[in-house]
Amino acid sequence: MSMKKWGGVGYFVFAILVMFGFFSSNADAEMTTSFHGLFESNLVIRDINGMQYGFFDEAYGVQQRNTLKFDVDVYPDIQWGSFSVEKIHLTYRGAYDSIFDLRAHAFNIRDNIGLSRFDYGLRDIRFENDLREAFIDLAYKGDLGDGFFRPGRQIVSWGEGLLETLNDVINPPDMSYNLFFQNPDDVKTPLWMGRINYSIPSMSGFGLNFDLLWVPDIRPTQNGPLDGVARNPKAGFQAPFVSITPFADLKGFSVRERVPTNENEYGAKVSAAIGERLNVSVLYFRDVVSDPNGLKLYLRTNQAEVTHNKQHVYGGFFSYQFLVGSFEAIIRGEISRYTAYPISLANPRVNPATFEATAFLLKPVTKTTLAVDKDLRLRWLSKDLTKVTFEWLHKVINEWDNVLDDPQIDKTGRVTGRIGAVKKDRRNIREADAFSFQTSTAWFGSKVTPSILLACSPGKHGDGTTWMLKPGIKWAVTPNMYTDLRMQAFLGDANASYGFADGIKVASEVTLRLGYEW
Amino acid sequence: MKIIKSIFKCIGLAMLCMLTILLGFSSSLQAAELPNAIDKKNCAQYKDFFVPAMYRAVERGDYVITPGKINFSYKHDDMFLAASAKNKGKFDVNANGDLIDKSTGKYPDNIYGMPFPNIDLKDPKVADKIIYNFDFQRYRFMASRDNIRVRWMDKRGEERYAAGYDQRLYMNGRPQGQEIGDNPNKILTYEFQNIKEPMTVRGTNTMGYIYMDNKENSNFAYVPAIRRIRQTTSASRSDPYMGSDSWMDANYMWGGKTPSMKWKYLGEKTILASFSSPDMLPANSLPDGRMPRVFPFTGPSVQMGFENSNWKGASWAPQNITYVPRKVWVIEQYPKDPYYNWGLHINYVDQESYTIWYKEVYERSGDFRTWATMIVHYSEDPKTGRNNTGDRDTSLYIDEKVWHATSTNNSADPQSFIFLPASKLNHKFFTVNNFLLLSK
Numbered sequence: 001m002s003m004k005k006w007g008g009v010g011y012f013v014f015a016i017l018v019m020f021g022f023f024s025s026n027a028d029a030e031m032t033t034s035f036h037g038l039f040e041s042n043l044v045i046r047d048i049n050g051m052q053y054g055f056f057d058e059a060y061g062v063q064q065r066n067t068l069k070f071d072v073d074v075y076p077d078i079q080w081g082s083f084s085v086e087k088i089h090l091t092y093r094g095a096y097d098s099i100f101d102l103r104a105h106a107f108n109i110r111d112n113i114g115l116s117r118f119d120y121g122l123r124d125i126r127f128e129n130d131l132r133e134a135f136i137d138l139a140y141k142g143d144l145g146d147g148f149f150r151p152g153r154q155i156v157s158w159g160e161g162l163l164e165t166l167n168d169v170i171n172p173p174d175m176s177y178n179l180f181f182q183n184p185d186d187v188k189t190p191l192w193m194g195r196i197n198y199s200i201p202s203m204s205g206f207g208l209n210f211d212l213l214w215v216p217d218i219r220p221t222q223n224g225p226l227d228g229v230a231r232n233p234k235a236g237f238q239a240p241f242v243s244i245t246p247f248a249d250l251k252g253f254s255v256r257e258r259v260p261t262n263e264n265e266y267g268a269k270v271s272a273a274i275g276e277r278l279n280v281s282v283l284y285f286r287d288v289v290s291d292p293n294g295l296k297l298y299l300r301t302n303q304a305e306v307t308h309n310k311q312h313v314y315g316g317f318f319s320y321q322f323l324v325g326s327f328e329a330i331i332r333g334e335i336s337r338y339t340a341y342p343i344s345l346a347n348p349r350v351n352p353a354t355f356e357a358t359a360f361l362l363k364p365v366t367k368t369t370l371a372v373d374k375d376l377r378l379r380w381l382s383k384d385l386t387k388v389t390f391e392w393l394h395k396v397i398n399e400w401d402n403v404l405d406d407p408q409i410d411k412t413g414r415v416t417g418r419i420g421a422v423k424k425d426r427r428n429i430r431e432a433d434a435f436s437f438q439t440s441t442a443w444f445g446s447k448v449t450p451s452i453l454l455a456c457s458p459g460k461h462g463d464g465t466t467w468m469l470k471p472g473i474k475w476a477v478t479p480n481m482y483t484d485l486r487m488q489a490f491l492g493d494a495n496a497s498y499g500f501a502d503g504i505k506v507a508s509e510v511t512l513r514l515g516y517e518w
Numbered sequence: 519m520k521i522i523k524s525i526f527k528c529i530g531l532a533m534l535c536m537l538t539i540l541l542g543f544s545s546s547l548q549a550a551e552l553p554n555a556i557d558k559k560n561c562a563q564y565k566d567f568f569v570p571a572m573y574r575a576v577e578r579g580d581y582v583i584t585p586g587k588i589n590f591s592y593k594h595d596d597m598f599l600a601a602s603a604k605n606k607g608k609f610d611v612n613a614n615g616d617l618i619d620k621s622t623g624k625y626p627d628n629i630y631g632m633p634f635p636n637i638d639l640k641d642p643k644v645a646d647k648i649i650y651n652f653d654f655q656r657y658r659f660m661a662s663r664d665n666i667r668v669r670w671m672d673k674r675g676e677e678r679y680a681a682g683y684d685q686r687l688y689m690n691g692r693p694q695g696q697e698i699g700d701n702p703n704k705i706l707t708y709e710f711q712n713i714k715e716p717m718t719v720r721g722t723n724t725m726g727y728i729y730m731d732n733k734e735n736s737n738f739a740y741v742p743a744i745r746r747i748r749q750t751t752s753a754s755r756s757d758p759y760m761g762s763d764s765w766m767d768a769n770y771m772w773g774g775k776t777p778s779m780k781w782k783y784l785g786e787k788t789i790l791a792s793f794s795s796p797d798m799l800p801a802n803s804l805p806d807g808r809m810p811r812v813f814p815f816t817g818p819s820v821q822m823g824f825e826n827s828n829w830k831g832a833s834w835a836p837q838n839i840t841y842v843p844r845k846v847w848v849i850e851q852y853p854k855d856p857y858y859n860w861g862l863h864i865n866y867v868d869q870e871s872y873t874i875w876y877k878e879v880y881e882r883s884g885d886f887r888t889w890a891t892m893i894v895h896y897s898e899d900p901k902t903g904r905n906n907t908g909d910r911d912t913s914l915y916i917d918e919k920v921w922h923a924t925s926t927n928n929s930a931d932p933q934s935f936i937f938l939p940a941s942k943l944n945h946k947f948f949t950v951n952n953f954l955l956l957s958k
Contacts, residue, residue: 030932038717071720086955137955141946148955155958157745183743199951204702209951273950276703276727276736279749319749323734326857328751375751377859383920385757445670445922446761447677476670476678480716517716 030077037070040515044181051489051508060106062509065097065177067128082142089152091133091190097177100126109225118257120176120225128177132190140198147198153190156213158269158283159334160317161369163391163436163455166336167283167315170213170267172290174222180470180488181511192217207273213285215265220257220308221290255304263288263310277321285313293342297357299350309362311340330373341365343397364398378441386441393434400430433458449474456492464493484513552585552790552843567790567843569866569876571889571918580832583790586840590798590896593870595903598658601631601693609633609650611643615777617650625730627701629654630693632872637847645781645849649865652872653776655908657691661938662909664811665931666711667818670762671834671923675824680722680760682714683933687943690730698940706730706775708948712956719760723957724750725948726766728775738950740957747953756859762924763888763915765859769926770910771874771892772851772865779863782850789866790841791875792893794820794911801897801906808935808942809904811928813911814895819927820912834916834923836893845869860887871907890915906936 044063047056074088100107100122109122135152159167171188178187193215200208267285274280287310294307317334340362348359371391378386435458440451453470472486489508556564561576561583568576575581593599609626612618617633619626626633632654634647641647667681687708689701707728713719721742728735737750755766755774767774795814803809815821815838824833851863861882866875877890893912898905909928916923928934935942946952 032933034714036715036717036720069717071717089958139952139955141952146946146949146951148951155745159746160748162744185743185745188745197951197954199949202700202702202945202949207950271950276729276733321734321736321749321751326855328734330749330751332748373748373751375754375757377757383758383917384761385754442758442761445672445677445763445917445920445924446758447670447672449761479676479679482718515718517718
């Protein structure tokens, strides 16, 4: 972390202390605190050739992560007219993944690459020690409406889509240790930012809310050691994404993340509650793209550089409580338009003079999602409601001019061949769809809660459909202890190389978690 | 012949009167002569003092009843009763079951006191009126913040729990000077459940608006795993809450819209009601009117059977309870909505305080399913005379089909109050903005 960033943190802590001093003169203050957390141990076993080709016949332990996470909240009960200090919130997470000691031989990762703080080495994925969230809420409730100002390190999520990121681009994902078995907020990287949220005074059948963000803390999508575990299906974080372009090709390269940390992000969202049933939001976000949108390979020196440019994100989303007679469902939708979305080239372009390769083109992209949530009474299954969600996602690259402009690519956009020792089989495709079905319910008085996610990417251009299946079951062993068994499997055409299926290969994983919470 | 007939008539009338007096007296006699404990051995003698579900529980050995006396009068305070008396003749219930102001024919914006202070059992709408009195005796609290712990229990003990705050704001039933005029969306009740622990459900918050008219409720849920507020369906008010044996409409024994049900008066009865303490607990109100919650027990709830190592009965049977005879009206409740999760409900409503002591709930098929018990204590502010009558320590829901129980418990907390004035809890608390603020 640069001096500039540490200066920001110091300022934040100083500001809190000053405010405490300022408000502590209030004699009526009744400060309360809360402290809750969990300790859990998680084992992930990977069947590297997929369960459909022999059920866990070639399986390896790829994670044994032990996590301590807790929240500390302080409610100072400090009021000053219409203004108040509502809350100070801290979230800590620390972890140790013993798999890097138990199977040390399987991992050929350097301890610390050290090129930038975003280039993770072994130490970064073996241990975690992070004050993930630290913010203070300064609230206003008065004649002009109500609102709050939240400075600090935090997570903000915009949107309605669950299957794929549309407008939820604010906090980049942390894919350094896991992707599928964590809560979505656990795989987000919290950022230092300032947030102002304001609602106008209540009106009959209409409400308006504004959310403003300023983010000086620029971070990328956090990957694990790109030059270490990539393409090693028996170890590491990335499988079954072992062939995700372009990282599959980075083994052996010295990879450096070049992140424009001197930039700022900012955005605004306006949400309207219209009547009692409809909520509509429109938004804009000036985004430093979290995913790499530039990758240069210096083939002579075996160096690679990942860069991140800026783009505009325009979007909107809605939810509507659909009621006809006794039929009730929630209909959700979201649209996002990116002006410079990184499209990874199926065939990186090499400059013969410099031996530098370009792996991305920046293109405008639109993503749309539509979803229905319905609670069903399925008495044969559970005395509880069974929650069901269907979601459709569509992605289109709006400018297709020269993405396919490559003599090595066939008419369907497919390219095969080798880069060094790596076999490639990829395709650029302009439009892609995905569908998902999620359901969950409760058994035995909610002591056991099963859930299932099934997603598919329909086949195109001669490739078959690919499926992701993710069943899970959680059991409350005691009021404070729980265990959780989940699996993920990728089924269908293992050679499909288009859209959302690109990179999703045959590996299956199962995880067993044991936790204590309070 | 006329003289003989007259003599027979007189004798008949006299016998009828004596029989009536005897029946009434016998009830009070039995109440006075209840034993120290009623268990499966002697329960048959006292069957009339039980609601059927509870009698079966005692007969099975799940419960042992400890009758006793309370050292206070369990009724509403004088100010509330005086305000109720002034409402006599002002309100009525229309054919749809809506409460109306007789002078306007519309739902009244604010009534303080019970709308029907004099109950006439011959009135065809008496059941609706009793339930409206129940509603308005709750509304008199204006707003409440409860420290809640929901406990899921099987035969062996507690399986899981969720704890946090439950905030409610009533826009009707407020005393003079405490009205909240700013109510453009005509909301009757605001609700906000703020789950604090354990960690994996922390922040799973819900907020709901119940409207004064027949509009469906608006519901929002904060899902901490995705850090977003989402609209949820309103039909879930009759479905299990977070997988429990209770549902939102059963909160405080009845928390739904009164006109959404058909109500029918079935009769009167004397039953044994549950008090967690035989003594009054003083509670000194703060200068702004807030009344702090004091409880006769420490910890998150009244002691349950599984927490008593000497207990042989049901794990969910409440311990150290003083069971006191109370006269109740028996009120049948049936949902108008054909898709409501439940069928017949039988409520046992206290004739003095309008507390619903017990509720028996049947499935739509007619099979008995769940019974609920209200456990209370009595607190009073010695300065103002205000009290917590009608409020609960515990609502206990027992599902006899799957032999499982859930209790919703209030307990002591520095932030827990009733009679919260608008300056401390008003409609601005229940905005989407504040929901977000309190949810992470």
